[in-house]
């Protein structure tokens with residue numbers, strides 16, 4: 200096996216995206232994604248069983264496409280990497296079964312890797328980030344020191360500290376209920392907007408006043424925050440389920456009073472409530488934990504207001520913000536391959552064929 | 568011919584069988600076989616189990632004549648693990664891929680088991696029409712009706728066991744609902760009240776068909792579309808629930 204510049208095939212199936220990516224070292228060869236998003240639209244959210252059925256049918260065609268696009272064969276591949284968690288259990292099972300089949304059919308080593316850490320690994324593939332990293336004098340194919348990550352998607356919302364992508368990642372904070380993207384989807388439904396809710400709310404919010412309605416900021420009161428010296432129980436954590444209820448009550452209030460619902464103001468005020476807390480807590484964590492570079496990941500990175508607020512607040516705090524291009528922020532196989540390559544290059548042992556997917560795999564577990 | 572069969576509609580199982588096309592049933596040889604007892608560990612055990620059937624999978628796999636996978640019905644997540652495995656192996660090895668209804672494996676086992684009279688085998692157990700049933704969870708069974716020659720007559724179905732009346736019923740689904748079935752005039756054979764579909768029996772069923780047809784292509788095998796028989800539980804949301 201080529202251990203210094205390995206060709207890795209990465210497989211992702213933790214939510215509604217079937218992804219197969221090929222990466223050589225830190226060079227992105229291809230990133231093929233098949234999404235079942237359209238099948239979830241009428242339900243207003245991802246239906247796990249529908250996603251799992253779609254993964255089963257999408258996997259081999261996506262694999263075939265990825266190999267063709269990259270112009271490589273399975274024989275050329277040095278190792279296979281697959282998301283083993285966290286994610287939807289039934290959906291993970293399809294990618295894991297496929298990856299195990301590939302590993303046993305080819306005799307190649309298999310790496311069962313953590314989806315959240317893979318979101319960080321993608322930073323190694325993005326050219327603009329590589330250029331920024333070169334400016335920071337880090338050298339090609341390396342991540343900056345004192346790195347943190349803010350991951351915001353329909354399935355997860357976390358702040359991570361990355362001491363070493365292959366061996367030391369720590370969860371600083373996470374949502375205790377809904378993911379941020381899930382809150383966008385639910386509020387979009389309340390407002391009668393289309394699924395997925397993120398783009399719909401982002402667009403509508405541009406015409407509204409974000410200060411029109413004061414929605415609650417979850418887990419920001421002193422009993423949860425504490426102080427830097429004596430942190431409360433949820434200093435860097437998030438909660439969005441109360442916010443969703445507050446929006447529903449607000450909308451019903453207008454209906455009960457027979458008033459027209461100020462849709463754009465509600466969308467803007469809701470969005471601000473989510474993103475204000477996310478960016479404030481991420482920057483707070485960076486400052487208190489000595490993080491000097493923050494990488495943004497997850498599908499909500501597409502949100503224009505999140506990018507704007509994150510840019511403002513990190514720059515005010517002297518923190519470098521890295522935002523990979525969107526196709527690498529959303530769930531994909533290339534990020535899995537990128538992390539797999541790091542594990543191979545760092546001499547981490549591959550996984551045995553008998554591991555089980557872990558829908559709540561902790562970030563401290565980078566591979567199984 | 569040498570085939571790999573996989574079934575995960577209930578337990579996780581896989582087998583490698585070889586046979587001469589000219590005399591398929593009598594020449595059938597079980598080269599390797601693996602099956603779990605439990606029905607909930609497919610993700611962990613299936614790949615090591617398949618691997619254990621070969622000395623060197625990357626060289627032996629491409630030489631197979633076919634891979635045949637049980638397409639259910641069965642609990643969804645487990646069922647998909649076997650179909651994903653089969654599809655991916657077939658793609659990687661460039662081997663033809665077929666499906667077979669998993670309940671056929673049970674029917675084959677019933678058909679193959681001799682009935683004894685005073686210690687002497689006298690006839691196949693299935694001397695008349697019979698039903699095979701497996702656990703569909705949620706107080707229901709997957710079931711299908713077969714002729715005495717183990718030809719599918721009707722099914723597969725999913726539903727409560729009390730929809731099955733006045734027939735011999737075999738399989739773990741029969742054992743689970745023996746009281747209801749007996750009350751409905753069915754006979755439940757205690758010796759077959761725990762059996763589950765396995766890749767080995769699925770393979771025997773496939774070999775019987777291939778032998779009778781004279782070729783893989785003419786054997787009437789299925790594609791690998793899973794037989795879910797149930798929709799996902801997802802409901803299109805109705806009007807918004809009031810929070811006030």
Ligand SMILES: [Zn+2]
Nearest residue numbers: 314352497530
């Ligand atoms: Zn993700």
